[in-house]
Structure formats: C-alpha cells, structure tokens
Amino acid sequence: xxxxxxxxxxxxxxxxxxxxxxxxxxxxxxxxxxxxxxxxxxxxxxxxxxxxxxxxxxxxxxxxxxxxxxxxxxxxxxxxxxxxxxxxxxxxxxxxxxxxxxxxxxxxxxxxxxxxxxxxxxxxxxxxxxxxxxxxxxxxxxxxxxxxxxxxxxxxxxxxxxxxxxxxxxxxxxxxxxxxxxxxxxxxxxxxxxxxxxxxxxxxxxxxxxxxxxxxxxxxxxxx
Amino acid sequence: xxxxxxxxxxxxxxxxxxxxxxxxxxxxxxxxxxxxxxxxxxxxxxxxxxxxxxxxxxxxxxxxxxxxxxxxxxxxxxxxxxxxxxxxxxxxxxxxxxxxxxx
Numbered sequence: 001x002x003x004x005x006x007x008x009x010x011x012x013x014x015x016x017x018x019x020x021x022x023x024x025x026x027x028x029x030x031x032x033x034x035x036x037x038x039x040x041x042x043x044x045x046x047x048x049x050x051x052x053x054x055x056x057x058x059x060x061x062x063x064x065x066x067x068x069x070x071x072x073x074x075x076x077x078x079x080x081x082x083x084x085x086x087x088x089x090x091x092x093x094x095x096x097x098x099x100x101x102x103x104x105x106x107x108x109x110x111x112x113x114x115x116x117x118x119x120x121x122x123x124x125x126x127x128x129x130x131x132x133x134x135x136x137x138x139x140x141x142x143x144x145x146x147x148x149x150x151x152x153x154x155x156x157x158x159x160x161x162x163x164x165x166x167x168x169x170x171x172x173x174x175x176x177x178x179x180x181x182x183x184x185x186x187x188x189x190x191x192x193x194x195x196x197x198x199x200x201x202x203x204x205x206x207x208x209x210x211x212x213x214x215x216x217x218x219x220x221x222x223x224x
Numbered sequence: 225x226x227x228x229x230x231x232x233x234x235x236x237x238x239x240x241x242x243x244x245x246x247x248x249x250x251x252x253x254x255x256x257x258x259x260x261x262x263x264x265x266x267x268x269x270x271x272x273x274x275x276x277x278x279x280x281x282x283x284x285x286x287x288x289x290x291x292x293x294x295x296x297x298x299x300x301x302x303x304x305x306x307x308x309x310x311x312x313x314x315x316x317x318x319x320x321x322x323x324x325x326x327x
Binding site: 001002003004005006007028029031032033035036037038039040041042043044045046047048049050051052053055056057058059060063064065066067082085086089090092093094096097098099100102103155158166167168170174175178179182183185186204205208 | 227230231234235237238239241242245246248249250251252253254255256258259260262263264265268269270271272273274275277279280281282294297298300301302303304305306307308309310311312313314315316317318319320
C-alpha cells in the first residue's frame with residue numbers, strides 16, 4: 001500500500017503533503033482535547049503495534065501479499081484523530097528510517113491510510129455499530145467489518161491520486177479493477193486481525209476502548 | 225489487568241511481532257506493488273533517497289543474515305515509533321491542559 005516516489009507527479013504529491021501536514025496538526029490538537037492522561041501510554045503502544053504489524057506481510061493470493069494497515073484498529077481503541085496521528089507517525093518512521101514509502105509520497109500515504117483508513121474507517125464502524133448486537137461481540141464484529149471495507153477504500157485513495165497526477169498513462173479502469181480485487185482480499189486479513197485484537201481488548205478492558213459504548217462489557221443475555 | 229501490566233504485555237507482543245513473526249512475512253509484492261507490475265507502471269517508481277541507509281528496507285544493508293536484520297529493524301522501529309508516538313500524545317495532552325487552565 002505504500003506509494004513509492006515517482007508514481008504520482010510532484011505537484012500532486014506536494015498538494016497532498018501540505019494537506020497531510022495541516023491534517024496532522026489539527027489531529028494532534030483534537031487528540032489533546034479528548035485523550036485522558038491514562039490513555040497516553042496506550043496510544044503510544046498502539047503506534048508501536050501498528051508499526052510492528054505492518055512488517056508482517058501475509059499471502060493473499062498467488063504472488064501477492066498484504067499487511068495490516070491498522071487504521072480502524074487504532075481508531076476503535078484510541079479514537080479517530082489519535083489514530084490519524086498514529087498512522088502518520090508510523091508512515092514517517094517507515095519513510096524516513098526504513099526507506100519504505102517514498103519521501104515525496106508521504107502526504108499521499110498519510111491521506112490514504114491515515115485519513116481514509118482511520119478517520120473514514122471509523123465513520124463506517126460507527127454506522128455498523130448501530131445495526132450490531134449491543135454487546136462486546138457487536139463491537140468486535142463492527143470493527144472487523146469496517147476494517148475490511150477500509151482497505152479497498154484506502155486503495156481507492158491511490159486511484160484518485162493516480163487520476164489526478166499519475167506519471168504513467170495506464171487506463172484507470174483496469175487499474176481500478178486490479179486494485180479493488182487485490183485489496184478486497186487484503187481487507188479480509190485486515191478484518192480478521194482487527195476483530196481479534198479489538199475483541200481481546202474489549203473482553204479484558206472495555207473501559208480502555210475509546211469506540212466501545214458502555215454496553216461493550218456486558219453480554220446480550222444480560223440486556224434482554 | 226492493571227494499566228501498567230497491560231502496557232507491558234502489549235509492548236512485549238508488539239516487539240515479538242516485529243522481531244519474530246516478521247521473520248515469516250511473505251516477500252511477495254503487496255497489493256499496490258503487484259497491481260503496478262501487472263498494469264505496467266511499476267517502472268515509474270524512482271529510488272528512495274535513503275535506499276543506502278543502514279536500516280533501509282528493514283535492515284537489508286545491515287548484514288548477510290536476513291533474520292538478524294529483520295529482528296534489529298523490528299526492535300528499533302517498534303521502540304522508535306513508541307517513543308515518538310508517546311511523546312506526541314504526551315505533548316498534545318499537556319499543551320491542551322495548559323491552554324485550558326489559562327483563561
């Protein structure tokens with residue numbers, strides 16, 4: 001998912017870079033408003049975990065792999081703005097220390113994985129939460145499905161950037177189909193990992209989960 | 225589970241994922257790389273400016289031992305991300321508190 005230098009032209013990359021920098025500043029400010037003192041270590045830990053998990057590429061089809069993006073995972077645990085900060089930090093470390101993801105493409109990648117993946121993914125999670133059973137399983141399921149949808153959506157972010165400023169002239173229709181196909185598969189892995197991690201934290205410490213309603217620590221049987 | 229214990233357990237899990245589980249990561253191209261190769265725009269990628277740095281590509285230039293390279297890169301990256309993330313969130317929290325206390 002990490003866009004290297006060269007795929008998208010300089011002007012487009014710079015535009016997304018400016019937008020990402022502004023977004024990061026706003027997200028840090030928003031995070032300061034709602035994050036409690038107790039959640040600060042957890043938020044740092046979520047950043048470390050997303051970095052670690054992104055190192056693990058899992059096979060999704062013959063010759064194709066994918067890795068966790070972690071946007072919805074982070075957003076459900078510590079809120080969408082803190083999740084945007086987490087993805088930005090991870091992408092900056094990857095780009096500036098591990099040469100993963102182009103330096104000029106940082107803004108493009110932050111937009112796709114941080115804004116669409118975390119903030120957009122969290123909006124999907126909130127919508128799904130309404131139709132889910134009102135218990136911890138509902139929270140887990142909504143997080144997993146939202147994470148699965150967020151991955152192909154993030155890939156569509158790249159398609160948008162490619163349409164605006166792609167340096168090559170491949171027909172966007174075929175790029176769309178190929179992107180959607182591979183990222184639907186990667187989304188399944190994203191959904192499973194997200195559901196496993198969110199489920200584990202909701203079961204042990206529902207009070208620490210930003211996106212979990214008060215009923216998350218209860219069972220359906222108790223409610224009905 | 226107490227907050228501190230949860231934090232330590234989480235940190236150990238993250239480090240194990242980066243140092244150990246990452247050893248078994250698939251080396252096949254990821255979704256975007258695969259599409260770029262298939263659709264013929266992979267060559268438009270230019271070399272990363274830091275491609276020769278010691279930790280580039282998760283430690284590829286460190287030694288001949290890929291396992292060690294991945295483990296070192298995983299440990300350094302996880303702790304570095306933790307430190308930067310923790311620092312930013314701590315500052316965000318602190319800045320907000322001070323600004324709300326001063327009328």
